[in-house]
Amino acid sequence: MAEVSLSHVSKGFGATQALLDVTLTIPDGAFVVLLGPTGAGKTTTLRLIAGLERPDGGDIVIDGESVVNDTPAQRDVAMVFQQYSLYPHLSVRDNLAFPLRSPVINMPEPEITRRVQAVAEALRIGHKLDNKATALSGGEMQRVSIGRALVRQPRIYLMDEPLSSLDAKLRADLRVELKRIHAELGATFLYVTHDQIEAMTMATHVGVLDQGRLVQFGTPRQIYEDPVSSYVASRLGQPRITLLPAGSFGHGAPAGAVQMGLRPEHILIGEGQPATVRRVERLGDQTRLHLAFGPHEIVTLADPHTLLGTGDTIAICPQNPLWFDAGGNRI
Amino acid sequence: MSAYSVTEPSRASKSIAAVLVVVYAIITLLPLLWIISTGFKSGPDSISYPPRVLFEPSLEGYVNLFTTRTRIGAEQFAALPPPETWYDKIVRQSGTVIAGQSRFGERFMNSVIIGFGSTALSIFLGTLAAYAFSRFKVPLKDDLLFFILSTRMMPPIAVAIPIYLMYRELGLSDTHLGMILLYTAVNISLAVWLLKGFIDEIPREYEEAALIDGYTRFQAFRKVVLPQAATGIASTAIFCLIFAWNEYAFAVLLTSGNAQTAPPFIPTIIGVGGQDWPAVAAGATLFLLPVMIFTILLRKHLLRGITFGAVRK
Numbered sequence: 001m002a003e004v005s006l007s008h009v010s011k012g013f014g015a016t017q018a019l020l021d022v023t024l025t026i027p028d029g030a031f032v033v034l035l036g037p038t039g040a041g042k043t044t045t046l047r048l049i050a051g052l053e054r055p056d057g058g059d060i061v062i063d064g065e066s067v068v069n070d071t072p073a074q075r076d077v078a079m080v081f082q083q084y085s086l087y088p089h090l091s092v093r094d095n096l097a098f099p100l101r102s103p104v105i106n107m108p109e110p111e112i113t114r115r116v117q118a119v120a121e122a123l124r125i126g127h128k129l130d131n132k133a134t135a136l137s138g139g140e141m142q143r144v145s146i147g148r149a150l151v152r153q154p155r156i157y158l159m160d161e162p163l164s165s166l167d168a169k170l171r172a173d174l175r176v177e178l179k180r181i182h183a184e185l186g187a188t189f190l191y192v193t194h195d196q197i198e199a200m201t202m203a204t205h206v207g208v209l210d211q212g213r214l215v216q217f218g219t220p221r222q223i224y225e226d227p228v229s230s231y232v233a234s235r236l237g238q239p240r241i242t243l244l245p246a247g248s249f250g251h252g253a254p255a256g257a258v259q260m261g262l263r264p265e266h267i268l269i270g271e272g273q274p275a276t277v278r279r280v281e282r283l284g285d286q287t288r289l290h291l292a293f294g295p296h297e298i299v300t301l302a303d304p305h306t307l308l309g310t311g312d313t314i315a316i317c318p319q320n321p322l323w324f325d326a327g328g329n330r331i
Numbered sequence: 332m333s334a335y336s337v338t339e340p341s342r343a344s345k346s347i348a349a350v351l352v353v354v355y356a357i358i359t360l361l362p363l364l365w366i367i368s369t370g371f372k373s374g375p376d377s378i379s380y381p382p383r384v385l386f387e388p389s390l391e392g393y394v395n396l397f398t399t400r401t402r403i404g405a406e407q408f409a410a411l412p413p414p415e416t417w418y419d420k421i422v423r424q425s426g427t428v429i430a431g432q433s434r435f436g437e438r439f440m441n442s443v444i445i446g447f448g449s450t451a452l453s454i455f456l457g458t459l460a461a462y463a464f465s466r467f468k469v470p471l472k473d474d475l476l477f478f479i480l481s482t483r484m485m486p487p488i489a490v491a492i493p494i495y496l497m498y499r500e501l502g503l504s505d506t507h508l509g510m511i512l513l514y515t516a517v518n519i520s521l522a523v524w525l526l527k528g529f530i531d532e533i534p535r536e537y538e539e540a541a542l543i544d545g546y547t548r549f550q551a552f553r554k555v556v557l558p559q560a561a562t563g564i565a566s567t568a569i570f571c572l573i574f575a576w577n578e579y580a581f582a583v584l585l586t587s588g589n590a591q592t593a594p595p596f597i598p599t600i601i602g603v604g605g606q607d608w609p610a611v612a613a614g615a616t617l618f619l620l621p622v623m624i625f626t627i628l629l630r631k632h633l634l635r636g637i638t639f640g641a642v643r644k
Contacts, residue, residue, distance in 0.1 A: 052539050072542040079543045081536050088537075089558040102545030148544070 002063035002155040002188060003028040004049060009058035010212075011044055018044040020212040021058070026156070026205075031182050031189040033199045033220075035235045036209035042192040043082075045209070046158045049190065050079050062155055073104050078149035079158040083165070085145030086133040092144055093129040096120065099152050119147045122177065139166045143174070150181065156188045163198065175201060196236055200224070208232045230328040233261050239288055239299040241322070248296065249273060249318050257331050261322035264301040272317025277308050291316065363619070369612035374425070377608040391425070392609025394418045396435050396600065396617075400427040435614060438596040443621065444507050445592055446576040449514035453571045454564060456515070457522025462552060464523065465530040466538075476524070483520045488580045495584055505589045513585070514575040521574075522567050529563025530556065565632035569625065576622055593618050 005025040011018045019041045026032045034042040047053045049060060051072035059066050067075050078099070086095050096116045100107040107115075120126040123143040128136060136144065142165060149157055163171045179202050182189055193199055199206055199220060206223045208216045208231075216228045220236075227233035233241045242262045246253040249272070253260065275291040275298065287306055291298040293316070300316075302308060323331040340348070369377050371388040400422055411428065414420040422429050463469060464476060494513065495504070503509030533556060541551035557564075579594045586592065597614045600607060 050539075050543050052542065071547070072539075073545045073547065077543060079540070081540060083536070085536070085540065087540075087555055098541070099544035103547070103550065104545035148540075 004063075004156050004188065004190070005061045006045070006049070007059050007061070009048060009055045009060060011041075011048060011053060011055050017212050019048070019055075022209075022212070022214045023058075024207055024214055024217060026188060026190055029186045029188055030204045031179075031191065031202055032205045032207060033203035034190065034192045034207050034209060035194075035199055035223075039211070040209040041212040042209055043160055044212075046079065046160055046190060046192060049075075049156065050077050050158055051075050073102070076104075076155045077158055078152050078154040078156075080142075080145050080149050080160065080162040082161045085148075086136075086141055088132075088134050090133055091129070092120075092125065092131050092133060092136070095133050095144055096129075096147050096151055099148060105152065115151050119151045122150070122181075123147045123174075139170045142166060146174070146178075153185070153187075156190060159189065159191045161192055161194065164194065171195075171198075178202060196238055199236065206236075208235055226330075227322065228330050230259060230261055230322075230324045230330075233263075233322060233324075233330075237263050239264065239301070242296075242298045242300075243324075244293075244296055244298070246323065248294070252318075254323055254331055256325050257323040258326045259324040259328070260318065261324060262298065262300075262318055263322075264299075266319050266321045267298065267300045268317050268319045269300070269302065269314055272315045274313050275316050277310055277312045277314065279310060280306070280308060366612045367616050370609055370616045372609050372612075374605075374607065374609060377612070378606075389421070389609070390418070391421050392607070392611075392613035394421050395607055395610040396613045397433055398422065399430045399433050400425075401430040402427050433600075434591075435593075435596065435600075438591055438593045439617065441507065441586075441590055442576060442592040442594075442618070445510040445514065445590070446572055446621070448507070448511040449518060449575045450568055450571040452511060452515045453518040453522045454526075454568050457519055457526050457567065458557075458560070458564065460519075460523045461526035461530050462556065464527050466535070476527075479520045479523050482516075487517050491581065491584055494581075498585060505586050505591075507590050510582070510586065510590055510592070513581060514571075514578060518571040518574055521570060525567045525570070526560065526563055529560050529567075533559050561632045565629040569622075569629060572625055573622055 003026065005023075007023050009022045010020055022041070022045065024045075034045060036042050044053065048055055049062075051067065051070060051074075055068060060068050062075060062077075087098065090098065093116055096119060097112045099105065100112045100115065116129070117126065120129055123146060125140055125143050125147065128140060128144075133141065133144065142162060146159075146162055149159070163174055166174065175198060178189075181187065182202070189202075191198070191202065203220050205217060206220050207214055208223060210231050216223060216232045218226075223232060224236045227236075230241075230243055234243075243259050244262065246257040246260050248260065273293070275293040277289055278292050278297070279290040280302075281288040281290070282304075285304060287302045287304050289300050289302045289306075289308065291300065291314070298316070308314065325331055368384075368386075370392045371390070372383070372386050373389045373391050376383050376386045376389075377392075398418070408426065408428070411423075414423050419429060460479075464472060469475065498504040498509055498513075501509075503512070537555045537559070538548075538551045541555045542548065546554065577594060578592075582592045583595045586595070593614070597611060597618065600610050600614060
């Protein structure tokens with residue numbers, strides 16, 4: 001387990017700049033989640049740390065030593081890919097044992113058997129050990145590839161949307177399982193996801209990438225409650241933050257504010273200005289209201305048992321909204 | 332009434348397809364069957380008209396293929412002790428005696444050495460080159476690949492004379508090594524292009540996973556890429572072997588006493604003691620076997636290719 005830090009790392013692929021001057025420290029034992037839309041540079045960050053790509057500039061340090069000239073094998077990292085994860089010509093058992101049989105680790109067979117069994121049981125694939133990798137369902141395949149990372153004790157676990165292809169129940173189970181492994185091993189994780197729940201529940205730190213730049217790094221609460229820009233604010237929150245012109249509710253905007261950001265908790269229902277209910281989405285544990293407010297649409301939450309229906313008019317007013325300037329930066 | 336299905340062919344169309352396949356198989360296999368049966372005919376049966384479909388099988392063709400025979404005077408022939416072996420007996424029936432071994436066995440072995448040797452070398456070099464072209468940034472990659480392909484654009488025999496002169500200078504004429512190198516040079520373009528196609532299909536993520544799992548690039552190639560390229564390697568090997576095995580023109584031109592392969596040898600059988608069609612047919616039959624066996628042995632890999640791929644898409 002180790003601290004991993006990137007300093008001023010840049011990487012381009014032809015004309016596209018995948019990462020630009022990224023400086024980031026992943027503390028020892030942290031669970032860092034990278035957020036950002038497709039193309040923001042999340043996967044590139046993982047591949048640079050793994051050694052599958054060479055940075056154009058900057059330094060990558062693991063455990064106090066620069067690794068930019070090391071091969072992936074020398075870096076002692078484990079990575080779970082989003083797909084194409086298993087060696088199709090090997091059985092599940094051999095897939096899991098593959099890293100342990102590498103010349104770098106070269107573990108004795110009895111120890112390999114023991115470890116593989118333990119990991120397989122933790123991921124509930126023990127009964128599939130002798131199956132061909134190709135004979136598994138998508139969820140099982142992905143559990144095996146997570147298992148292949150877990151049989152080792154690498155300095156850092158790199159995971160590229162490992163749960164995105166799984167069904168909701170399995171995703172929830174594995175989320176808990178990964179969190180447990182993180183807590184038990186004290187391992188360092190760098191984890192890429194689009195999923196807000198994964199980010200909020202598993203992360204100790206969240207990094208938000210925008211077109212190759214790291215725009216904010218902090219705890220999940222900081223990212224959610226104290227975003228530096230409207231871009232960061234849009235990354236987290238379900239329903240997403242609503243951005244309105246600063247003067248939508250009249251007075252109250254600070255100097256320079258161009259936009260106001262309203263999360264559901266920033267909208268007080270029952271007083272203020274009228275809005276029309278366009279649609280009511282009952283999700284069970286929450287009920288979302290799509291409101292027409294003048295020319296704008298606002299999505300907010302209501303009491304799960306609300307009696308409101310389409311066409312009703314309610315009064316809303318903002319409460320401590322987030323303010324952003326013309327460049328989208330927080331005021 | 333059964334429901335109409337778009338994916339499942341109807342019973343009638345299945346039967347039609349089966350009939351067509353069987354008819355096609357008979358048409359293509361008939362010449363082959365004729366050659367195999369001619370190999371077991373006696374000399375007169377092989378040239379009788381109308382042709383004989385049913386005949387008394389004889390090993391005369393095979394015996395003649397492996398021996399040279401000579402005709403001796405009648406009183407000498409009568410004075411011979413009784414034949415010692417079954418093949419002596421067969422030869423005596425046509426009024427001749429065995430003078431020695433023919434060179435067929437030797438030529439056949441030459442074919443095996445040169446055919447399999449050049450196939451192995453083509454596959455070895457072709458796989459490494461195809462992997463490099465598929466995975467690495469090779470300067471002038473497209474031009475190099477085109478150059479490799481362009482060696483196939485004219486008939487190889489067009490360069491026969493330069494190669495003949497070159498081989499004479501280098502002392503490669505009529506040597507096994509010379510023929511292996513020559514057939515490899517012809518086959519390598521095919522091997523590189525075919526194998527590059529197969530390796531391109533293998534996602535890089537597999538090797539990248541192996542690199543992170545602690546393996547070197549070469550170990551990842553050996554343990555992850557090669558097993559998955561087995562299908563491609565098997566089919567490429569079959570193509571290479573078929574070319575090297577059947578090649579005639581260069582073999583006639585460049586080999587004689589030492590490294591001559593079977594294709595230029597078989598026609599010479601005709602000249603030995605009249606038109607010995609059963610012997611020619613026997614030689615052709617034996618000549619067919621290695622490629623057939625090789626293909627059957629590799630069939631497992633060819634079929635496995637279809638069920639391959641732990642790919643989530």
